Amino acid sequence: xxxxxxxxxxxxxxxxxxxxxxxxxxxxxxxxxxxxxxxxxxxxxxxxxxxxxxxxxxxxxxxxxxxxxxxxxxxxxxxxxxxxxxxxxxxxxxxxxxxxxxxxxxxxxxxxxxxxxxxxxxxxxxxxxxxxxxxxxxxxxxxxxxxxxxxxxxxxxxxxxxxxxxxxxxxxxxxxxxxxxxxxxxxxxxxxxxxxxxxxxxxxxxxxxxxxxxxxxxxxxxxxxxxxxxxxxxxxxxxxxxxxxxxxxxxxxxxxxxxxxxxxxxxxxxxxxxxxxxxxxxxxxxxxxxxxxxxxxxxxxxxxxxxxxxxxxxxxxxxxxxxxxxxxxxxxxxxxxxxxxxxxxxxxxxxxxxxxxxxxxxxxxxxxxxxxxxxxxxxxxxxxxxxxxxxxxxxxxxxxxxxxxxxxxxxxxxxxxxxxxxxxxxxxxxxxxxxxxxxxxxxxxxxxxxxxxxxxxxxxxxxxxxxxxxxxxxxxxxxxxxxxxxxxxxxxxxxxxxxxxxxxxxxxxxxxxxxxxxxxxxxxxxxxxxxxxxxxxxxxxxxxxxxxxxxxxxxxxxxxxxxxxxxxxxxxxxxxxxxxxxxxxxxxxxxxxx
Amino acid sequence: xxxxxxxxxxxxxxxxxxxxxxxxxxxxxxxxxxxxxxxxxxxxxxxxxxxxxxxxxxxxxxxxxxxxxxxxxxxxxxxxxxxxxxxxxxxxxxxxxxxxxxxxxxxxxxxxxxxxxxxxxxxxxxxxxxxxxxxxxxxxxxxxxxxxxxxxxxxxxxxxxxxxxxxxxxxxxxxxxxxxxxxxxxxxxxxxxxxxxxxxxxxxxxxxxxxxxxxxxxxxxxxxxxxxxxxxxxxxxxxxxxxxxxxxxxxxxxxxxxxxxxxxxxxxxxxxxxxxxxxxxxxxxxxxxxxxxxxxxxxxxxxxxxxx
Numbered sequence: 001x002x003x004x005x006x007x008x009x010x011x012x013x014x015x016x017x018x019x020x021x022x023x024x025x026x027x028x029x030x031x032x033x034x035x036x037x038x039x040x041x042x043x044x045x046x047x048x049x050x051x052x053x054x055x056x057x058x059x060x061x062x063x064x065x066x067x068x069x070x071x072x073x074x075x076x077x078x079x080x081x082x083x084x085x086x087x088x089x090x091x092x093x094x095x096x097x098x099x100x101x102x103x104x105x106x107x108x109x110x111x112x113x114x115x116x117x118x119x120x121x122x123x124x125x126x127x128x129x130x131x132x133x134x135x136x137x138x139x140x141x142x143x144x145x146x147x148x149x150x151x152x153x154x155x156x157x158x159x160x161x162x163x164x165x166x167x168x169x170x171x172x173x174x175x176x177x178x179x180x181x182x183x184x185x186x187x188x189x190x191x192x193x194x195x196x197x198x199x200x201x202x203x204x205x206x207x208x209x210x211x212x213x214x215x216x217x218x219x220x221x222x223x224x225x226x227x228x229x230x231x232x233x234x235x236x237x238x239x240x241x242x243x244x245x246x247x248x249x250x251x252x253x254x255x256x257x258x259x260x261x262x263x264x265x266x267x268x269x270x271x272x273x274x275x276x277x278x279x280x281x282x283x284x285x286x287x288x289x290x291x292x293x294x295x296x297x298x299x300x301x302x303x304x305x306x307x308x309x310x311x312x313x314x315x316x317x318x319x320x321x322x323x324x325x326x327x328x329x330x331x332x333x334x335x336x337x338x339x340x341x342x343x344x345x346x347x348x349x350x351x352x353x354x355x356x357x358x359x360x361x362x363x364x365x366x367x368x369x370x371x372x373x374x375x376x377x378x379x380x381x382x383x384x385x386x387x388x389x390x391x392x393x394x395x396x397x398x399x400x401x402x403x404x405x406x407x408x409x410x411x412x413x414x415x416x417x418x419x420x421x422x423x424x425x426x427x428x429x430x431x432x433x434x435x436x437x438x439x440x441x442x443x444x445x446x447x448x449x450x451x452x453x454x455x456x457x458x459x460x461x462x463x464x465x466x467x468x469x470x471x472x473x474x475x476x477x478x479x480x481x482x483x484x485x486x487x488x489x490x491x492x493x494x495x496x497x498x499x500x501x502x503x504x505x506x507x508x509x510x511x512x513x514x515x516x517x518x519x520x521x522x523x524x525x526x527x528x529x530x531x532x533x534x535x536x537x538x539x540x541x542x543x544x545x546x547x548x549x550x551x552x553x554x555x556x557x558x559x560x561x562x563x564x565x566x567x568x569x570x571x572x573x574x575x576x577x578x579x580x581x582x583x584x585x586x587x588x589x590x591x592x593x594x
Numbered sequence: 595x596x597x598x599x600x601x602x603x604x605x606x607x608x609x610x611x612x613x614x615x616x617x618x619x620x621x622x623x624x625x626x627x628x629x630x631x632x633x634x635x636x637x638x639x640x641x642x643x644x645x646x647x648x649x650x651x652x653x654x655x656x657x658x659x660x661x662x663x664x665x666x667x668x669x670x671x672x673x674x675x676x677x678x679x680x681x682x683x684x685x686x687x688x689x690x691x692x693x694x695x696x697x698x699x700x701x702x703x704x705x706x707x708x709x710x711x712x713x714x715x716x717x718x719x720x721x722x723x724x725x726x727x728x729x730x731x732x733x734x735x736x737x738x739x740x741x742x743x744x745x746x747x748x749x750x751x752x753x754x755x756x757x758x759x760x761x762x763x764x765x766x767x768x769x770x771x772x773x774x775x776x777x778x779x780x781x782x783x784x785x786x787x788x789x790x791x792x793x794x795x796x797x798x799x800x801x802x803x804x805x806x807x808x809x810x811x812x813x814x815x816x817x818x819x820x821x822x823x824x825x826x827x828x829x830x831x832x833x834x835x836x837x838x839x840x841x842x843x844x845x846x847x848x849x850x851x852x853x854x855x856x857x858x859x860x861x862x863x864x865x866x867x868x869x870x871x872x873x874x875x876x877x878x879x880x881x882x883x884x885x886x887x888x889x890x891x892x893x894x895x896x897x898x899x900x901x902x
Contacts, residue, residue, distance in 0.1 A: 315862040319659040367652060370682055374657045434843055436859060440682050443849050447650055458847055 042322070042376045042566070043330035046578035047099050049589075050331075053280070053574035058592040060281040061570075063295045064288045064308035067258040072241035073221035074150045075159040079491070079582040080308050082221050086277070086588040087263055087284060089224040090247040092124050092143060092203075093215055095581035097276040097589050102391065102493045102581045104215055105275050108138065108225065108247070109203075112215045119210030119533050124218070126201045131268040132227055133246040139200040141190060142225035145181060148192050149226060152180025155237050160491050162217045166207045167194045181228075182237060189228060210533040212540065216492035219581075249279035249588075261286040280575065280591030293317070296568070300326075305570040305592060310584035311335070312565035315436075318377050321568045331576070332376045332566045334389045335583035337489040339372065339379065341445065341558040342516040346473065347428070347482040354420035356555035359483065360400035361413035364448040368560045369406075371440035379561035381406050385502070386548040387562055389580055392495055392541030399552045413452045425453025428482030431470060433463040441485055456483065471513045486516050487563070493581045495544035496531055503551050504528045517556030524550050611895035618891020624884035632699050635692040643674040643686070647693040647851050651675075651684030659866065667869025677873050680856075681863045687870070691877050694851035698881070701766055701846075702832040706825050708771030709832075710778060714821060717782025718809055722790055728783070735776035743773040748844040766845055770835050778824045785820060789813050819896040826889035830882040837878055853878050 044050040062084075069077045073089050076082060086094065094107035104112045109124035116123075130138045149156045151164060168176035181189040190197075196204040207214065217223075227245055230236050235243060243252060249271075250263035263284040271279070286308060290298075296317040298304040310333075313321050321330050341359070349355045365381045372378030380388070384396035403409045417423055430445060432438040439460070446456040459481055461469050469475050470484050490497040501507050505520030506528075527543045527550075534540035551557055567585070569576060572593040577586040602610075612618055631639070640646070654668050654675070655661065660682045662668030667678030667687070677687040720731040747769045789795060790813065798812050839845035840854030848855060853874040860871035 315660060316865060319661055319866040322658055366657075367650065367683070370652055370655065370657055370660065374660065376658055436862070439848050443683060444650075446849065447648065458849075460847060 358416040377566035382559035621887030645686035705770035712775035713778030721786025830885035
């Protein structure tokens with residue numbers, strides 16, 4: 001499986017929100033919740049749709065500080081972009097527009113596939129009557145064509161690439177045999193033999209090996225049909241992202257990169273064929289390329305309705321947003337991101353597990369929580385790697401009890417140091433990006449570890465090159481980075497999607513590595529391998545709780561926060577719905593008061 | 595006047611003039627206090643108040659907003675937080691100002707010393723030898739003065755791995771010192787140029803004095819005036835330079851306290867905790883102003899054309 005650069009993935013928020021919100025809302029959100037899950041919601045209750053409305057009309061005003069990763073459904077990588085694409089595109093499957101647990105529904109297809117052939121064959125039936133914005137009827141061949149496009153990585157790059165090696169045998173370098181539709185010798189450019197289209201309504205995938213999460217991959221925008229007539233013309237290929245063809249309720253009427261994106265209604269979209277979209281506003285305007293502070297002030301003054309990124313208000317506005325005045329306009333959803341310290345077994349003395357465990361005990365998670373913005377804007381203190389918002393979560397055992405207020409357990413840390421043969425402590429380096437919050441995290445860690453005589457020197461790295469450095473194991477070893485501050489959110493919200501890149505020994509890469517701690521435990525690897533052929537979902541989930549437990553035993557990951565983002569909305573915004581799958585709010589569900 | 599005319603040495607005249615200049619004296623007193631505070635503060639005041647600069651006081655900060663709980667940036671004289679606490683981690687601002695002042699003064703003094711040594715040596719060489727040496731040094735100074743110093747410093751900071759804080763300070767001292775000596779070098783060169791033609795140099799030379807004797811015994815004593823004046827004026831510039839580098843992230847790295855770094859960290863909290871921005875800003879302002887006033891007074895006092 002190919003991976004996108006670390007930074008992109010960090011931004012690509014994945015999984016999501018959780019049981020703990022349920023737990024807290026049922027206790028009316030007043031009493032303090034268990035320390036492992038943090039306080040209850042500080043604003044809107046995300047377990048329900050806030051300000052429900054069916055009133056159509058008006059203009060939804062969104063703001064974004066970043067450009068789109070791409071508007072080509074096969075090339076976008078930010079989960080916030082995927083969220084936005086629900087306005088325009090209809091992949092085979094999608095995440096149902098409802099609060100609470102993630103549920104896949106058929107979007108272009110009628111329903112999620114039930115695998116046959118031991119998890120290798122997946123068959124979908126398309127809904128009839130779905131049309132492109134020009135009125136042409138969508139067929140299964142258009143979906144097959146769309147699936148073929150990212151095989152041409154020289155043209156269609158940047159997007160997720162889970163499908164490639166699963167649909168065409170890959171060589172040792174991970175390059176699939178099929179060259180993509182632009183070099184396809186067959187006259188109809190549909191030469192990918194593993195995808196069958198027996199008729200216009202049916203598409204069947206024959207995978208090279210079992211892959212239990214195929215339905216999740218088909219819920220990414222990459223399975224959105226692409227008309228071959230356009231893509232093989234001058235507006236296709238690398239240029240397709242300028243004006244992609246809509247199948248959803250809106251189409252692009254204006255797009256200037258990093259400035260503005262305007263959507264108007266797609267008259268060829270038929271509500272009767274759509275399982276969940278409300279399509280309330282008449283048009284949608286995304287103002288792009290403005291500073292995060294400017295985004296906040298536009299929303300606070302009702303000039304805009306919501307950000308696209310959903311990463312939370314700036315520190316400078318946090319105090320304002322937390323005043324009672326904004327109680328009904330703020331929310332703090334879990335982004336699904338785990339923030340953690342990676343403790344490198346390749347850097348002495350962390351080759352000794354007891355020295356790693358000393359760090360587990362000695363850190364002050366409550367201090368790091370402050371550095372990240374506190375319980376609402378920063379997140380809930382984490383005691384294991386399993387996000388409370390991920391399917392199959394059960395409260396994990398606390399393997400490294402960190403003291404009653406999570407400030408550290410110094411006696412346990414000293415005892416581990418003793419067993420490590422370093423009773424007088426040692427010196428190490430900690431890598432962190434040169435932004436204020438990361439510096440604050442470093443200082444917290446430095447302070448906390450100094451209490452047990454572990455001296456931590458700063459290894460500050462420019463933010464732009466940060467993922468390159470920490471994603472290159474040889475560089476980590478060469479620079480002697482014993483502790484690395486990092487985070488992880490998967491592309492799709494399944495335990496496999498979450499754990500494979502994070503802890504699978506098979507997934508350690510020479511560059512663009514996500515398994516920063518270089519965890520390579522045979523038991524973990526085989527559990528993950530086994531999950532690909534799983535048919536019993538409960539056993540599958542239990543296996544992943546075991547993966548979490550083994551990861552904590554290995555002690556190379558010091559989880560400190562299940563991230564939350566404190567966001568604010570305009571006072572006219574209706575139908576606010578938190579989508580756990582993206583850790584963000586469902587833009588296509590939003591409506592505005594006129 | 596009936597008083598007998600008393601002969602005074604140039605040094606006495608300068609001191610008399612300086613004493614009469616109240617503004618310069620005020621500046622001088624503040625400078626002395628600042629130096630004393632930086633040198634002795636960590637062993638006295640900061641120790642007595644009991645809050646080391648790196649110590650976290652998280653109980654004094656609101657965990658939801660990161661802002662100090664007490665008003666005015668958490669100023670609490672009864673608990674010995676004279677200037678309040680830093681947002682997020684609650685470190686004592688007074689302690690950090692004192693320690694940050696140490697870093698600022700240390701860097702500025704070391705960089706100034708480097709600049710003076712380089713400037714004087716280069717200036718004397720160029721002025722005394724003339725010819726191609728003068729041309730070479732003159733062109734070098736032109737080049738350095740035209741150099742984009744700030745960009746160079748930022749680039750250098752990016753190359754530096756930043757593992758060793760002392761190493762980082764060394765880099766900053768080098769960058770600031772190396773790029774500020776030409777100012778002094780030019781002045782010294784001009785002075786030496788006229789001094790070497792003076793009668794006392796001629797007579798020393800005719801008596802058979804060596805180059806070393808002429809340079810250091812005859813010429814150098816006449817240069818103390820400009821050297822003093824220029825170093826007292828470069829010093830505050832260097833303090834600002836250090837703050838600018840730290841502000842831009844190319845200077846001293848946390849957790850080492852630095853005024854520039856504090857100013858860089860302050861803007862996000864400016865609305866909720868303006869004290870955090872005002873305190874290091876005022877410290878920087880007072881220090882630079884005091885050095886400038888004192889330096890100006892010194893220049894006037896040492897100016898032979900001045901009114902005695």
